[in-house]
Amino acid sequence: MTRFRLTVEYDGRGYVGWQRQDNGPSVQAALEAAVLGFCGEQATVQGAGRTDSGVHATGQAAHVDIAREAAAGTVRDALNAHLRMAGEAVAVLDAAAVGDDFHARFSATERRYLYRILNRRAPPALEIGRVWHVARRLDEAAMQAASRCLVGKHDFTTFRASLCQAKTPVKTLTALDVVRDGDEIRIAARAPSFLHHQMRNIAGTLELVGAGRWTAADVADALAARDRARGGPTAPPDGLYLTGVLYP
């Protein structure tokens, strides 16, 4: 039995999210079906982050135990062949043999997310479902300035979904950066772990700052209030990407 770490890319639009659920297709189930097709084994594919419906990934991490002897490159290529045959918008970018003590979720030391806002008058044609379209002009410098108060160790209750199951709302946001690239505003975040909807609630709040409706002080006050009702709206899943997971 060999444990493989997988690096996974997917378009979240057609899925109920990463996690296997009864109400529709999931990325996890797509990968497990590919494993079954490859080696006839009903294995659980454990992911590092349980992304929501419509959320994308360019660097999700996962692990799976496979009894059939195979080189890592063979596992990657075979899973991709089965995913493609099944018409899944999921690809395995990399597979690597790891030790039995590796756990995609519990061994992870950092998660990285990117939130993309298409900031122009015209709605997206090429990026439908892959960006949040905001027609009014946003001030990315104000957004970047306001983002600073969120970096560090805080009680993020204001930016936490009411359904969040984390034991504590205290999290350490290692980095949060807002940059503009033409018509696109990119919010990049790094943290050991995130609360449910934390990134989307931060994006929805920073959008208010960019639009001039909130100041940086309003964001700091909202954070200090530790009250979800004081935070900005939840940005749509369309713009969110899990871009990477780090391990020791």
Next chain:
Amino acid sequence: MTRFRLTVEYDGRGYVGWQRQDNGPSVQAALEAAVLGFCGEQATVQGAGRTDSGVHATGQAAHVDIAREAAAGTVRDALNAHLRMAGEAVAVLDAAAVGDDFHARFSATERRYLYRILNRRAPPALEIGRVWHVARRLDEAAMQAASRCLVGKHDFTTFRASLCQAKTPVKTLTALDVVRDGDEIRIAARAPSFLHHQMRNIAGTLELVGAGRWTAADVADALAARDRARGGPTAPPDGLYLTGVLYP
């Protein structure tokens, strides 16, 4: 009656191409339906380049004559509202009032195309239909070196579709550049005008060079042969984008 120049973005996957045809939805028909919805006028939307089925645009240009009095920004927003209601993957990025002597096709002095190759083992998940996936490693420096012999004024019969209706196969390629950005190889070209399939045939030929199957001298020989049978294969439409059209 006012003539408007439109800058148009579209995802070519769901269309038979730019041009109105009997066998399926076209970008041109989508725009004409939006004009009809906006002002009740059955106007022809004239494009700068007749892109093929599956070819995308981030900067197609077009013009249309509209009798209803409206500011350019209103035309842009109204057309986008109608396109969105119709579920089209087409957006009007800009509208500008121009003189009656402006013609999107005949006034254009330069067209710009981009060809995107996803060069990695794993197939695309996020970019399905929007890149050409080439799994074997390509040498972009060799591709760039080979591209040089195609720049300038040449008889491009070797890179011309057999169905091409242009009066002459002699065209001037102003620039042709190959760069790698991570897993992606981007071939960018500029010319006053292009032959049918010229860009896709060039991409298909440069891929052979990147794979080490052709040398730069083979490309020069193929060009000199003025024979389509001597050129490389036609690359798929998925990776091709009309990125801009210039006017005096």
